[in-house]
Amino acid sequence: MHPDPTIARLPAANAGERLPGTPLPMHYWEGARGVRLAGDSWGDASAVSVVLQHGGGQTRHAWKRTGEVLGAAGYRAIAFDARGHGDSDWAADGDYSQDLMVQDLQCVLAQEGAVRPVLVGASMGGGTSLVAAGERRVDAAALVLVDIAPRAEAGGVQNIMAFMRRNPDGFASLEEVADAIASYQPHRERPRHLQGLAKNVRLAADGRYRWHWDPRFLEGDHDMARRQARLEACASALSMPSLLVRGGMSDVLTEEGVREFLALAPASEYVAIGAASHMVAGDRNDSFGAAVVEFLMRVVPAAGPPLADAEREALVHRLDRSNLRDLP
Template sequence: MNTIRIPVDGGLSIVADELGSQSAATVVLGHGGGQTRHSWDRAGLDFAAAGYRVLNYDLLGHGESDWEPDGDYSYLRRAADLGHVAAQAQGPFALVGASLGGLAAMVAVAGGLRPGALVLVDVVPRLAVAGVDRIVAFMSANPAGFASLEEAADAVSAYYPDRPRPRDPSGLARNLREGADGRLRWHWDPRFLDSRDDHGRVMDLVESSDWGADVPTLLVRGMKSDIVDDDGVASLRALVPALEVVDIVDAGHMVAGDRNDRFNEAVLGFLRRVMPPER
């Protein structure tokens, strides 16, 4: 694995892990809001083992990527960033985006980026409002941070009770920063949450595009999720008549984290058909 920095607009840079052979078709992994590229670690290894080159990146304002000085985390900005990441591919590429990463991918494709395949992970243009509000409430709930990793783990468990609380919360350290006051805060720029006000524009951009006609698209839905409902799936199918859908019964919104085995099986089966790793 090689960690690289990719220049994007405004003199900023995106950090990405690069896995696999550069001669293979590329899979670009975009994580959800409030996560980092490490949410894809297992998937990235499996995709590389299957013969793909993988670019697993931290979205702007997340993880090790730069924070936007003016707080511009609009979806158009994220789509432009994704274009710079995809430009690192030396041949065919697929976009795999979870939640926020999936919204960025849809806007990028609606704006003219043409991947060999698009995989949307529990995200559609028309999200269930109640589910979105619940996520934003969690992410906004602790502006003063946490005194310890255990306290942060308690907050995650309260939000996501279906996932067992880890006995050792040290893995959370990758998602937290220690401030000058010694308290731990999530590893993202809190101003990115303001971008949700831009969501109406996302729907306008996506729904006015004909991208669904020529980009093979898979939706992987977590059936325990309150983000994507049947109406949301129908709205996406109206844009992408040939849409393929895989429902993972025992997974929530963080599908790859809940059932990585089922997720990888579904995505690799789709990619091998529509964009084999060999060029």
């Protein structure tokens, strides 16, 4: 589906103006309760679909390099902004529950005509993917969870929420935006070109830069015990090939959390990416891409002849040039 400016927008569409030079969505889909979802895709529309779902506070742009490589490897990669994020609409009723996000995923898949897709999700998007697959709400061919498992460390989650709650009055400049990101992710190199941060914010009517997510997103249900119980049941019910990827420096998913997941889903595979924090794909896009491409080529081969080793290595190497600077 291609951008259609005639699609009616909800009154609660994302606030603020898009900054010049930020990429327009390739597609729009209608999500649950009429929320319009924005996204991009790579690869042939008839190929195996790989749906990439980002974490809370992120956007589809976190997956750009991964999507390009998957598309070149013969898959149909689809990344969309979750409701209340990026170029997708803000929910008029402020509902950003996990069940509605699963419904949004179902809507995108139905409109794309995707049959037995691969689900790849990071953090929040991983929770959505795990529920969709584990509760059989999506007939997934495979599942990739990125630094997300039923057990999440409270301290790491609190760090993310604290960052997202900072600067409620916005920023006076992109320099201030860069300062905020650097304070949260000190292990990453500070971006040299601040214009690349423009996709992370909107320019409000008062001239201040504000994050690209609906602040009401933070007001949802944060019952960690109930969340863990639900995700444990979903993990125990997994029957498709699955891969768990953990950032070696993550404060959200620990090795103990990994062991508990593997006990619930013993057929799952596990890869740890060293020198990566919770935002694995952004920190080490090369290693992350290599792990995911290698896994998918084994368990859900793309349509067409298999790639030679040299071709696959060349595709993965493209990820090493990633300049992602997205948010947690």
